[in-house]
Amino acid sequence: MKKFIAASAFMLVTFVSFPCTNLLVGKKASTDGSTLISYAADSYALYGELYHWPAKQYHPGEMLKVYEWDSGKYLGEIPQVLQSYNVIGNMNEYQLAIGETTFGGRSELSDSTGIMDYGSLIYITLQRAKNAREAITVMTDLVKEHGYCSGGESFSIADPDEVWVMEMISKGTGNKGAVWVAVRIPDDCVSAHANQARIQQFPLNDPKNCLYSPDVISFAREQGYFNGDDADFSFAQAYAPLDFGALRYCEARVWSFFNKVNKDMAQYVTYAQGKTTDPMPLYIKPDRKLSAQDIQEMMRDHYEGTELDWRFDVGAGPFNSPYRWSPLTYEVDSVEYCNERPIATQQTAFSFVAQMRSWLPNEVGGILWFGIDDAAQTVYYPFYCGHTETPHEMAIGNGDLLNFSWTSAFWIHNWVSNMVYTRYNDMSIDMKKIQATLEEKFRASQPEVEKEAIRIHQQSISQSVDYLTQYTNNLVKEGVAEWKKLGEYLMVKFLDGVIKREENGQFKRNPYGEPTSPLRPGYSNEYYRKIIDQTGEKYKVHPIE
Structure with missing residues (x-):
């Protein structure tokens, strides 16, 4: 999604926008030979659901109506293809996946x-392309x-063999x-x-590794x-010059990921802080190989343990919150200040x-680990790329931003996360x-489930797809129900600012x-000291003479 930045911070950019993050991993940089890309759709105006x-087959001459993904505005129509492919979320049946982040760039180039629009470009391409190179051709x-x-x-485009940034x-x-x-990559x-x-600079005569428009x-x-x-x-320098924002x-979010996987990236901390402008490389070699689970955890980052860690200043409140409410910037005495903007954030829709x-049949090999709401507080469910039926908990129409639904994963997760935000260092432990x-349950069952899916696949591809679809939908149903129980538990345990005592997993009762x-x-004593520093002896208890 597009980035939300105070207008004064970006003089070159006039697009009203919301920020997202993508992480990408090549197949020899992963633990098992997978290619990996991640995406967080961060917007206060986007409802979390699974597309x-x-x-489908179409007739010659049919047209496709195009609606802007952000607003729903009708943009026009384009010729439809004769055959489209199955798409679940941001992955299609051929294990092609696409994500994005908006950089805006020079405002005079807006058309x-x-x-x-960028959203339609992604989802239409997923219905038409079989691999990353074909996707680049379709999109351009x-x-x-x-x-x-x-x-x-910026688009992340990946298939089982190649990972690209366009x-x-x-x-x-x-x-x-x-x-x-x-x-x-x-x-x-x-x-x-x-x-x-x-x-930044790119090879001009290496079509195996770099493609570009003739007039770029x-x-x-x-x-x-x-x-x-x-x-x-x-x-980047020509079309999106750097500024502090x-x-x-x-x-800074890119740096935080790089810094976690390569010790040499610590040298770029001043770049992340907006103090220097020598750019980081587009890609780096990690010190270790990364798994899908590693990337899930990277998406939950709040700059913990870095120079940008903001859990311990006064803005974090008494419970060391790694969150601040919007807007991103504020002004005091004619001086502009900012909040940090980590990878994990409250406005993530999904x-x-x-x-x-690459070594598995497409229907088994492609997994979209998909979660609703704040990545730090979501649950990533394994949707296989042939998935044919959206679970009710994530279906379009089950609630929206203005209508609460107790069967919606979006609303149940937001109900829980908005409790956790109020007492983060305590509630986040239980969450x-x-x-x-x-x-861990999903990962533990994965080998046997996939073994059975491959066995079925040898007899019937469609039955294998149905098996995996039902498997994941059951996980979602059970998981969302468990998350609702979590919300009920947190409400009881932390009611009115105190903490219920527990014993052997049960709330404790007296003998009666x-x-x-x-x-x-x-x-904490640290927080009490902040109160005293600000108020002096206002709250001091003293004897009455």
Whole structure:
């Protein structure tokens, strides 16, 4: 999604937007040979649900109506293809997965007349392409033919063998199409992007690893964005120049991921803080190989243990919260200040980790580990890429942002997370126990489930798909019910600011069957000192003479 930044922080960008994060892992950088990409759809205006488009045949001459993903606005129509592919969330039946983050870029390049917005570009392409290279062709052909109406965009595009980052920006009203460059991430490397263009210089004669529009450099020259040698051209510097917000709110998230997987990336901390501008590399080699579970945990990052850790200042409150309410920036005495913007955030509608495995049949090999709400407090469920029936708990129409539903994963997770936010360091412990129990259960059952799915697949592909669909839908039903129980438990345990006593997993009662007196821990000494520092002797208890 697009990035939400105070207007004063980005003088070059006028797009109203919301931030997202993508992490990418090549097949030789993963523990089992999978390719991996992740995505968090972060927006206060987006409802968390799971999209599904079934494979379908169409007649020659049929047209497809295009609606802007962000707003629902009708944009126009384009020719439909004769055959579309099954899509569950952001992965299709061929293990092709696509994610995105919006960097906005130069405001004068906006083109409101285009038919293709970034969201439609993703979901239409997933219905039409079988692999990453084909997806790049489909996406760039669509914007060339029909125009591109969104801001500058970074796309993660991956299949079981290759992982790519493609960056694109339109060319202004009346100049249909877009300039773009796509770089393949080396198999033994990881990459990331988080609402700031990341492709700097790129190879001009290496189509195996880099593709680009013919005018990506010449257009920048025409606009006065670049005047050097072609070999020195930087897409990011030309079309999305850095400023403080791009560094502190966006590149800092990339740095946090890189810093966790490669000790040498600590040197870029001042870049993440917005103090220096020498850019980080587009991709790096990790010190260790990463699993899908590792990437799930990376999506839950709040800058813990780094120079950007913000759990211990006064803004964190008495319970060390790694969250701050919007807006991102604020002004005091004519001086502008900011909150941090970590990967995990309260406004996430949904997130996923897409895992593609080349050694398995597509129907078993592709897993969209999909979760609703804040990535730090979600549960990632394994949706196999042939999935044909959205579970009711995540279905479109089961509630919306203005209508609560007790059967909606979005609303149940938000009910729990908004309790946890109020007493984070206490409640998050209980939340993480249930989260870990559910996800460990999924991983433990995965080998046997996939073994059975492959056995069925040898006899009937459709029955194998049905088996996996039912398996996952049952997990969601059971998991959402368990999360509702978690909410009930937290409400009882922490009611009115005290903590119910427990024994052997049960709330404790006295010998007469009544609840025992609750714990009244109050606040930490560190927080009490902050109160005293601010108020002096206002609350001091003293003897009466």
